[in-house]
Amino acid sequence: MKHITKSVTTVVGALSLVALASCAGGGSDSQSSAGADTNGSSIALPESVEAKGALDVAVYVPYPPYTTVGTDGEPGGLEPDLLRAVAQKLGVTPKFHSMKFEAMIPSVVSGRNDVMIGVMADTEERREVVSFTDLYTAGFKVVTAAGNPASIDATNLCGATLGEAPVSVQHDIVSRLSEDCIAAGKPAIEILDLVNPADNLVTITNGRTDATLIDVIMAAELVKTNDDFEALDEVIEGPDVYTGWLYKKDNHVMINAVCEAVSALIEDGTWADIMGRYGAGDVALTPIRINTETADC
Structure with missing residues (x-):
């Protein structure tokens, strides 16, 4: 193209619809890093995610093609498909929680959800309370x-x-x-x-x-x-605006885990396959970014 x-x-202006230098761990994350051997993945996860064997995911539906409602009532579309692929690499089960748009960020900040998916612009103002993995330009x-x-x-x-x-x-x-x-x-x-x-x-x-x-x-x-x-x-x-997924601010272990999973999905072709199915190939970031900076995980 x-x-x-x-x-x-x-x-x-902000997108209508819709800083970490790398994804290395450390910093002020209150959740400790635990090995993921028990879930079949070598990627380290936050202790809370490891313990429950699941990712709690805030999602706003429907917003096609990013999010839709499947015939089984479960969230579908580009974002849930990407998240499911990441969860599989991490060896955990995704649990989607459909929420009102204005409740999504607070649910991540409070720790109710581990990640928020959707077309949310990565802005300096939002980075005061959350961290981002940027998937699209x-x-x-x-x-x-x-x-x-x-x-x-x-x-x-x-x-x-x-x-x-x-x-x-x-x-x-x-x-x-x-x-x-x-x-x-x-x-x-x-x-x-x-x-x-x-x-x-x-x-x-x-x-x-x-x-x-x-x-x-x-x-x-x-x-x-x-x-x-x-x-x-x-x-x-x-403009130089990126959009992607949100996490509790400085939750480095979770961000690093997602970054490693996405990198593996990029390497095996799964990420491009999913993006391509939804016409997202032209705006998909590879590698992804973290708080607007190119990720190195």
Whole structure:
């Protein structure tokens, strides 16, 4: 896939939808490291996780394709599939706890859950109370009506009309691309400000806009389930924002365990297989990051 990088590197705003230098243990973790021989894995786990033989996981469902509800009532989708693969490498059983979005971080901080999965942006403010393993970087696809009737070129959006919600990463990206168009003597990109972000597809259908920017993974799910839309091939890179899983702050043993498991899954191809099934390959971080820093586990 072609990647298009914005000329402006600083973008203000949080992802709409949505520091450790390495994953080495040590520090202020109140849980001691215990060998994992009894669970069939050589990866060290926090004593509490070792004792119960399970990972308590906070999850918000449904948010397809990241999280869905399976026919058995259990969480499915990209994030639970990744977490199950990690749990298998660790030799423990994942126990998912569906929660309201606003209750998820407190549940990790309090120790009720060992990890929170979902599309949560790794920010300095959040790192004051939690730690992150970052799995994805920001990337977007240009989505048009099926067949691309307006002949939109994702590498040159000058003169096109896009519908985006104000105070969103997508709006910031399109605004800066429009500035580049003007600087190059080309027509500006017209931006239709949307009060309701969900109207980005409605305005394409009714002809008010030509296209919109949608998160790579969400775009893959959209075109898989809706024949009315098309995602162009090029990936437009977002700001330097990473998203991933959360843990109690400085829970180094747990973070290191997940990092080692993910590294093993990357090595044997399982991680790429799961990411690929959900169209996440273009934005998957390999290796993953910890608190925005490249992991070395």
